[in-house]
Amino acid sequence: MAKTLNLAGSWKWLAGFLLLALAAFWPSYISKPLASGGFTHLHAATATLWMLMLIAQSWAIDRRRVALHRALGKSSWLLAPLLVVTVLLVAHERIAGAPAQAYAIQTYILYLQLSLAALFAISYAFAIATRRSVARHSRFMICTALTLVDPIVIRLLFWIDTTPAWNYQWLTFGLTDLAFLVLIGLERENRAGRGVFPAMLALFAAAQLPALLGLTESAAWQGFARWVAGL
Numbered sequence: 001m002a003k004t005l006n007l008a009g010s011w012k013w014l015a016g017f018l019l020l021a022l023a024a025f026w027p028s029y030i031s032k033p034l035a036s037g038g039f040t041h042l043h044a045a046t047a048t049l050w051m052l053m054l055i056a057q058s059w060a061i062d063r064r065r066v067a068l069h070r071a072l073g074k075s076s077w078l079l080a081p082l083l084v085v086t087v088l089l090v091a092h093e094r095i096a097g098a099p100a101q102a103y104a105i106q107t108y109i110l111y112l113q114l115s116l117a118a119l120f121a122i123s124y125a126f127a128i129a130t131r132r133s134v135a136r137h138s139r140f141m142i143c144t145a146l147t148l149v150d151p152i153v154i155r156l157l158f159w160i161d162t163t164p165a166w167n168y169q170w171l172t173f174g175l176t177d178l179a180f181l182v183l184i185g186l187e188r189e190n191r192a193g194r195g196v197f198p199a200m201l202a203l204f205a206a207a208q209l210p211a212l213l214g215l216t217e218s219a220a221w222q223g224f225a226r227w228v229a230g231l
Contacts, residue, residue, distance in 0.1 A: 011058035014145060018051045021148065024155040039093050043086035047148070050076075050083055054145055061138075073131075080124045080144075087117040095229045104217075107225040111216045112150070112169075115207045120147045123200065135193030142183070143200045149176040173208040177201060 022030065029036060029044065036044075053072055060069035091113040098106035127140035150172040157168045180201035187194055210216055 009058070009062050010142065011055045011062060014051065014055045014058060017145065017148070017152075018048075018055065020156075021048075021051070021152045024152045027159065028155060037093065039086060039089040043083075043090050046079060046083040046086050049079055051145070051148070053079060054141060057141070076124070077128075080121075084117050084121050087113055087120075091117075092228060092231060095225060096231075098229070107222060108211065108216045110225050110228065111211055111221065115211070116147045116150065119204060119207055120144050122203065123147065126196075133193065135190075136196055139183075139193050139196035140200075143196075146176055146179055146200075146204070149179065167212065169208070169211050173204075173212065177205060177208075180204065 025044070029040070033041070053075060057069050057072045060066070060072065091110055095106050095110050123140050123143035123146075127137050127144070130136035130140060150169065153172045153175055154168050157164070157171065180197050184197045184201070187197070210221075215221065
């Protein structure tokens, strides 16, 4: 029997992922709502709505409610750009307001924020461009969710140790890439849409390298960070 991947039931995994996100953000954000600014709240709301939309869309397809799936998809035309904008607003707010002793780490975080926003935007853009192909469209939408692995898992890791001796991104990015590899393995005999996950894995890995290799410490990136902070 051919090994195939059915994404219609992915709502169960996405729902579990959302619960994990709520647990990850509880100590630093959810339990302290007054400690965060308006841009952070807006970003949290749009990211949560995005996950809820993905869950609802997958559930609708699983239940063969195509009209509901399409209606929910139309909301993404507003929600996806808004999510990207909120990432940019939070990124600017934090780099502009970073104290001198935290500026170096904030320039690193700036790269993480901008690169994940770019990966999300690219994944969504391809999902819209291929919306007439169910196989490709659904896979690109899954890729938008995979951009959330790093910010969720890294907060769980900080529960264990807030001052690690190693870069947690090696693990968070590794888990993201592992998720791609698992998906590629599960659909290794699929024909429709089979090239999406390998291509996006290559793109995600390329975006991860500057953070892992310390390239955010370069003069070019530091100069770009100062420009962003001055906007």
